[in-house]
Amino acid sequence: MTIRDPMGDGIAAGWKVLDASLPDAPRALEADVVIVGSGAGGGIAAEILTAAGLEVILVEEGPLKSTRDFRMREAEAYPHLYQESAARKTRDKAINILQGRCVGGSTTVNWASSFRTPASTLAFWRERFGLADYTPEALQPWFEMVERRLNIGPWQRAPNTNNTLMRTGATTLGIPVGEIRRNVRDCWNLGYCGMGCPTGAKQSMLVTTIPSALGRGAMLIHRLRAERLVTAGTRIDALECVAMEADGVHPRPIRWTLRARHFVLAAGAIGTPALLLRSKLPDPHGLTGARTFLHPTVVAAGRFAKAVHGHAGAPQSLYSDHFLEQLPIDGPLGFKLEVPPLHPVLFSTTLQGFGDEHAASMREFTHTHAQLALLRDGFHPQSHGGRVALRADGTPLLDYPLNEPIWEAAARALLAMAEIQFAAGALSVQAVHEQCRGYTSWPQAKEGIARLPMKPLLTRVVSAHVMGGAAMGASEATGLTAPDGTLRGVDNVSVFDGSVFPTSIGANPQLSVYAVAARNASILTSRMTGKPAPPLA
């Protein structure tokens, strides 16, 4: 079986890769384009810009870890590869947010599920945000291009038991279930995508676009945090950065200054708006960081007589959009059903309670099947999402008040998942909620869940999908960025990441980030070179 580690190989061959935690002197560098963030948007942009012959510097706050470093251990993966050690919280601590913070960004740790942007989401963007060019037809070539590049296709193996049980239950109830496409090549079906793929099978930015950009002479600087953009009139003159300690937590007293003709911001939702806020750029409508969406996610765990082994096998291979399609997009929040991979730390900390109660649930670890309901936020008139602000030390903090439309949907979703789990043969089901002691039948769950108070910190809410905060829109009043991702009010900045979405996606967002970044990076490239942009490899 194949193991691919193009970053490890390339560094050995002399690629330009700098670790800012090492040198003790300030540095000044220059390129045609500086890209901030090496995740989904930054990776795609780097490949397109370098293919056109532009000189690129890629700045990444997190460390460079690649295939041979990934040992499938939560104790290493979370502190090394995730923002705030996978414990990033909203202001009131009611939502735990998973986001990547490493070379490759969230694509290094994501679960490889690949969905095109739903047509209904695009229709909403055209209607409410004037994004007239965002039709499924116009985006199709961009989807096809990134799908080819990242080998996105049907999953060739049988779904693992964790996924199969969702299908069994749903099918019994007449709820349709679909198959998830994945961005993998020669996947070993291990199930550790969330800790960095140890075989290089997952076609994250770490094994695709970043190596190709570096192979063409781009420079990657990791453990370097972009601090602020410095203006000179209506142009951005430089990006000031601060080197990070190897621990990834503390900034060092060492500054780097990067100059470029153009700056691409791809620090992800939360990250990009935070950089803009620190830069104090003009924002007459107060849009920076506003409308940040999360697909707030609730969880239900079912115990089965047979072994499930939710830690093993491709984490996500089946889904159901049944509850997204039942109601109008701006009505009560719909939700997408999926399953999460189950690993000891993530599962034990998500699960409510302590002591004997918790230990009893953990003893059923290998017999547990869990489901996730991803709530589609940002469409309902009262679903405004959250707002990014800065702490005194300049780091971002997302304030996301969980309000009535979210709670109404959360209760519906917990019910739906419990019903499916019992239909699949669950012996018992736990809604992940501080006051739920578990149910042993569907009638009991139906009554019990209806009585659970839907409140912050009682109902467990998590997110791995951060979107928005620098939304595109046709007008200055609705779009901090224009429909091609350029930042309004300055001449030479573009945003190519998940922060440009004006609502949540209503599906796992990576493919939306890739396609929109490919489109907008190509527009920028042809503007900078006067020639059509070359396609992705």
Place this chain on the structure above:
Amino acid sequence: MLSRRTFIKAGLLGGIALGAGGVWYGATRESAPAGHLPGSTRAMFAAITPVILAGSLDEGNGPVERVVDGVERAVAGLSAAAQSELGELFGLLGFYPARLLLTGIGDWRLATRAEIEAFLDGWRLHRIALMQGAYAALHDLVLGAWYAQPESWETIGYPGPPEVK
């Protein structure tokens, strides 16, 4: 056991204390070298670990020490902002008057399992979000530190990661 009233009162005062940034106990706060927890915080975790992990952790001090070491490593990996918030919480829990008020516990080493359970349960369902958040932090730190360790895996049947060669 503490009465419900005590908790409400403690919660109210505790909320004020935490909210005020803990200025008033700051003077007595212990410091520890970077990446380490002060002795009073380690004592607190050593006391609550066997309660949070009851039913999972074997009796004996060895594993408790290793969990507390794991908590120490986990805290060091959190954001600077989270570390300083936790520092305030740990400071309060290490400071006798605040601890007594917030948890009803005078000395961590003498606290009974029932007393610790009562304080954790009180915080878990507290009406002040700050206290619920503090409970959640203790919950995640202790459980995360234990289940990160291979020695915990056999208790739940997790075989550990496969070999990739």
